[in-house]
Amino acid sequence: MTEAVSTDHPGLSEDRSKEVMTVNVGPHHPATHGVLRLVVDLEGEVVRELRPVIGYVHTGIEKSCEDKSYWKVIPFVERMDYVSYFFQMEAYCGAVERLIDLEIPPRARYLRTLFLELNRIHSHLVWLGTTALDLGAISMLWYCFRERDKILDLFEMATGQRMHTRYFQVGGVIEDIPLGFEAKCRAFAEEMPIRVGQYQDLLDRNEVFLSRTKGTGVVPRERLLELGVTGPLLRAAGDPWDLRKAFDYLAYPELEFKIPVGTVGDNYDRYRVRVAEMVESSKIVLQCLDALPEGPFIADDRKYVLPPRSELSTSMESLIHHFKLVTEGYRVAPGEVYYAIEGPRGELGCFVLADGSAKPARVHFRDPSFVNLQAFREMAIGSYVADMIASLGMLDPILGGVDR
Amino acid sequence: MPDAPGLELIRGEIDRDSPGAVLATSFDRAQPALIVDPESVLDVLRWLSEQPGHRFDFLSSLHAADYLPAQPRFAIHYELINRDRVERIRVKAMLHDVPPAGGTVGGTMSEEASATGRHGGSPAVTGPAGDGGQSLPEIDSCVELFPTAEAQEREVFDFFGIVFRGHPNLTRILMPDDYVGWPQRRDFPVGGEPVTFTYSEQRFD
Numbered sequence: 001m002t003e004a005v006s007t008d009h010p011g012l013s014e015d016r017s018k019e020v021m022t023v024n025v026g027p028h029h030p031a032t033h034g035v036l037r038l039v040v041d042l043e044g045e046v047v048r049e050l051r052p053v054i055g056y057v058h059t060g061i062e063k064s065c066e067d068k069s070y071w072k073v074i075p076f077v078e079r080m081d082y083v084s085y086f087f088q089m090e091a092y093c094g095a096v097e098r099l100i101d102l103e104i105p106p107r108a109r110y111l112r113t114l115f116l117e118l119n120r121i122h123s124h125l126v127w128l129g130t131t132a133l134d135l136g137a138i139s140m141l142w143y144c145f146r147e148r149d150k151i152l153d154l155f156e157m158a159t160g161q162r163m164h165t166r167y168f169q170v171g172g173v174i175e176d177i178p179l180g181f182e183a184k185c186r187a188f189a190e191e192m193p194i195r196v197g198q199y200q201d202l203l204d205r206n207e208v209f210l211s212r213t214k215g216t217g218v219v220p221r222e223r224l225l226e227l228g229v230t231g232p233l234l235r236a237a238g239d240p241w242d243l244r245k246a247f248d249y250l251a252y253p254e255l256e257f258k259i260p261v262g263t264v265g266d267n268y269d270r271y272r273v274r275v276a277e278m279v280e281s282s283k284i285v286l287q288c289l290d291a292l293p294e295g296p297f298i299a300d301d302r303k304y305v306l307p308p309r310s311e312l313s314t315s316m317e318s319l320i321h322h323f324k325l326v327t328e329g330y331r332v333a334p335g336e337v338y339y340a341i342e343g344p345r346g347e348l349g350c351f352v353l354a355d356g357s358a359k360p361a362r363v364h365f366r367d368p369s370f371v372n373l374q375a376f377r378e379m380a381i382g383s384y385v386a387d388m389i390a391s392l393g394m395l396d397p398i399l400g401g402v403d404r
Numbered sequence: 405m406p407d408a409p410g411l412e413l414i415r416g417e418i419d420r421d422s423p424g425a426v427l428a429t430s431f432d433r434a435q436p437a438l439i440v441d442p443e444s445v446l447d448v449l450r451w452l453s454e455q456p457g458h459r460f461d462f463l464s465s466l467h468a469a470d471y472l473p474a475q476p477r478f479a480i481h482y483e484l485i486n487r488d489r490v491e492r493i494r495v496k497a498m499l500h501d502v503p504p505a506g507g508t509v510g511g512t513m514s515e516e517a518s519a520t521g522r523h524g525g526s527p528a529v530t531g532p533a534g535d536g537g538q539s540l541p542e543i544d545s546c547v548e549l550f551p552t553a554e555a556q557e558r559e560v561f562d563f564f565g566i567v568f569r570g571h572p573n574l575t576r577i578l579m580p581d582d583y584v585g586w587p588q589r590r591d592f593p594v595g596g597e598p599v600t601f602t603y604s605e606q607r608f609d
Contacts (some may be wrong), residue, residue: 055578061454067594098433228463228552246490336431338494340464351468351481361590366417366465366483374555403578 020048027056031134031389038388045384050377054370058403065363069329070096071170072096073363076162077350080365081401083126086112086119087343089168091350094249095339096170099332099354102304106251108172110182113251114185114288115158115167116341117281121192122151122342124274124281128199131271131393137213140202147195150188157181171305173299183229186289192282196275203271213267217379217391218320221265227378228371233395236273237265245344255287267394274396304330329358345369345396365404369397406491411436414458414493422447437494445480445497446544452484452493453549460484460493463550468560472590476500478566480543499566502539546573553581563588 021042027035035056041049061080065073077092078085090112097104104112129144154160158177159165167173203209213214219227221237242259244252260276262269299305306325307318324330332354340349346368353362376395380388406414408431415426415438426446430437440448465483476498484493510536545568546553557568558577565586568574576583585592 055576055580060587063592063594066590101433144459198425225462226551228550230464239489246487336469337433337435338465338481338492340483347464349465349483351465351469352465355471361471362469362588364467364469366467370555370559371552374552 005070018043027053032392032399033130033397034402036392036397036399036402037097038392040380040385040388042385045386047380047383047385047388050380050388052101052373052376054373054399054402056403057399061404062363062365065360067359069358070150070332070360071325071329072359074168074170075164075166077228077363077365078166080404081345081348081369081389081398082163082345083398084119084344084348084401085164086115086168087348088350088365089166090116090250091339091341091343091348092352092363093168093170094341095337095350095352096332098339099335099352100304100330100336102171102299102301104172104299105296107176107295107297108299109251110288110292111173111177111297112168113255114285114292115173116250117284117288118151118154118185118288120281120344121278121285122148124278125151127274127344127393127396128271131390131396132203132209134368134389134393135209137203137206137209140199143195143199143202154181154185154188157184169298169305170218171301172296173220174298176297182289182292186286187281189285189289195278196278196282200275210268210309212386212390213394215264215266215268216383216387217267217270217394218265219375219378223378224265224375225391227375229346229375231343231372232270232273232277233346233375234261235259235373236269238263243340243347247340249339249341251288251291254291254311255284257281257287268388270394331356331358340366343368345398345401346372365401367401367404369399370404373397373402405437406493407431408436411438411453411493414438414452418448418451419453421451430496435492437496439496439498442480442499442543443496445482445495446546446549448495449482449484449546449549452495458486459488460486461490462487463546463552464492466550466553466556466560468564468566468588470588470590472562478541478564480560480566482546497543499541499543502541508574540565540567542567542569544569545574547571565589 023040023042025038025040026032027037037050037053039053040047061076061110065076068076074089074092077088080088086216125144125148129141132140155165156162157169158181180404221239224234224237230241238261240259242263245259257280260273262273302321307321311318312322334354334356336353338351347366348368349366352360355361372395376392379391411429415429415531418426422444423557424441425448426438426440426495428439430439438448452458459495462485463482467481469479471477471479478499480497481525484495545557547557555577557571558574560566561568562576562579563586
């Protein structure tokens with residue numbers, strides 16, 4: 001009798017526990033934090049092979065930039081990595097300033113540093129909220145977005161926009177901070193470390209969170225370096241590499257802050273490093289407010305910088321400059337510059353090629369998410385599907401930046 | 405950063421080990437760059453990353469640019485970092501475009517290119533896919549040396565149609581797999597892609 005069954009279904013007699021099943025995760029999946037598609041080969045619950053497929057939000061921003069005059073590129077590049085827009089602006093504006101050899105005034109340097117660090121906190125808050133959500137800690141999202149909203153309020157107060165602010169200009173910033181901003185910003189930066197402590201109280205002794213993050217997604221430091229991984233991922237593996245300390249840009253050499261590093265390089269270390277970075281960033285914000293120099297907030301070079309609005313009705317020369325800058329824009333002598341800053345996810349580099357016209361001949365962004373995503377395969381292979389989701393959250397890719 | 409004399413010293417040292425690899429140096433906007441022969445770009449990269457005392461062993465970015473009216477037309481930029489001395493250096497490999505051939509590609513093209521004294525991009529090949537039968541410039545892949553270049557070389561191939569010899573999986577990465585054309589080239593117009601809206605097609609066609 002048993003023989004008859006086995007001949008009717010020959011496939012069932014073999015051992016199926018080793019069978020590999022290919023599963024498609026995404027592109028529309030809440031845990032992929034955007035439109036990332038993962039083609040995963042599973043053996044039971046274990047990931048055996050993984051292939052990320054990207055390009056779903058490729059919008060050709062780099063190509064469109066070639067058709068815009070230099071000052072019109074700024075709002076375009078902001079929309080690449082849509083949670084760290086100040087960083088994109090700084091990378092682009094800094095590159096153009098180096099191309100035209102324009103020095104920005106001290107107040108602008110400090111204001112830019114201030115907003116970059118606020119943006120870093122904002123970016124890490126979005127990461128913490130959504131990643132904790134993936135790991136089952138739903139309440140974290142509301143706490144993180146409560147603080148994030150305060151940062152957006154600050155952005156709105158200073159720039160008029162909550163996201164994609166177009167605040168940085170070639171030569172400085174577009175407007176000085178308004179009255180009352182300093183007090184509000186100081187109150188936020190003093191409160192933020194307390195809030196971070198509350199997040200840690202919620203997560204650091206949470207058994208589910210600990211068992212899902214500790215020891216998962218480990219990639220050795222040497223391998224991370226080979227894969228070009230930078231930012232919190234590299235620092236979590238114990239390598240204190242931070243462009244803010246390594247290279248001299250903006251006001252960072254004059255500020256005091258620490259670089260948090262991890263030891264093991266697992267997902268828990270990645271969480272600890274980012275949380276500690278939020279505290280360090282709030283310290284930088286306070287120092288920037290304390291040391292904010294008086295003086296102009298944008299360079300006084302009429303060939304590149306718009307004249308003040310008040311001069312337009314009285315000065316013919318200002319009117320001509322304004323007209324030339326708004327219609328044609330300024331021309332940049334041929335040359336090329338690569339300028340890299342420390343974004344919330346690692347080295348954010350901007351390459352600008354000038355050909356002598358009023359439009360850049362090439363704008364390229366070395367996006368940290370794009371490069372870091374290459375490490376994801378090695379984080380996930382051999383782990384459970386659930387750990388793969390945790391690793392992806394801790395990798396923190398922003399698909400707008402990956403695809404550009 | 406190595407300053408201008410430091411850059412010349414590095415060039416001199418490379419010249420001793422692989423003569424003719426470095427074609428020129430440039431020190432524009434305080435950014436040191438070595439312009440190298442694309443045929444020996446791997447030698448230079450390996451020398452820079454392994455030479456004791458230099459160790460530019462972190463490839464932070466690999467990207468391409470199209471300098472269209474100029475010849476050679478394409479450049480691959482390798483942005484290297486020495487993390488001990490905290491210095492950056494750029495390696496630039498300039499590549500000639502392969503002229504559109506009326507007919508077969510391969511042997512005849514490379515002979516023509518070498519006859520006119522051109523270097524780089526000389527062995528013309530037909531790219532794997534999406535090139536519309538066009539011949540493409542070629543350069544050695546540095547994935548063996550810098551695994552981080554894997555995705556970035558694919559991106560350069562995707563947008564510029566530059567073939568990286570020895571790349572493990574040279575396919576389009578951001579554009580659709582069946583796309584034809586190299587959108588970041590300067591002779592590819594902005595708006596070269598016709599925009600069609602389903603709604604307007606249905607209603608007004």
